[in-house]
Amino acid sequence: MADGNGTKLAGRANYQSNEYVFAMDNASASTHNLEVGDSGKTYFVKNDVARTINLPAPAAGVCFKFIMTDTTTDSSLVATGALFKGGAECGDAYLTLAGTTIVLEAEGSVGDWLEIVSDGTYWYVSGHGAHDASFSVS
Numbered sequence: 001m002a003d004g005n006g007t008k009l010a011g012r013a014n015y016q017s018n019e020y021v022f023a024m025d026n027a028s029a030s031t032h033n034l035e036v037g038d039s040g041k042t043y044f045v046k047n048d049v050a051r052t053i054n055l056p057a058p059a060a061g062v063c064f065k066f067i068m069t070d071t072t073t074d075s076s077l078v079a080t081g082a083l084f085k086g087g088a089e090c091g092d093a094y095l096t097l098a099g100t101t102i103v104l105e106a107e108g109s110v111g112d113w114l115e116i117v118s119d120g121t122y123w124y125v126s127g128h129g130a131h132d133a134s135f136s137v138s
Contacts, residue, residue: 108134
């Protein structure tokens with residue numbers, strides 16, 4: 001990660017996508033600022049403390065994947081100056097995720113995930129949550 005928070009779990013994968021895997025598990029780290037250079041990484045998000053994950057300005061092809069490994073509290077994905085569009089299959093419903101902040105809810109489950117890809121203007125979201133309230137948006 002760009003700001004040094006988290007633990008590197010694995011080196012290069014044998015394919016271009018998902019080049020690195022990181023854990024956001026530092027109990028004292030509550031803010032993570034991602035950069036365009038972090039594109040393609042998968043983040044295991046341990047929501048044992050409230051985390052704010054700030055995305056970079058949208059740039060075509062930039063993508064991230066977030067997987068929940070703990071859902072004790074809420075954490076947020078923030079798209080400053082851009083909008084999220086898309087949604088996720090959650091429980092028995094499709095949840096539309098359109099706004100500037102997505103909340104990874106404490107009501108979610110371990111293994112819930114979101115993938116986010118930019119076209120240079122918007123962040124497109126897809127994913128899966130075990131419960132209807134796994135994610136929310138503002």
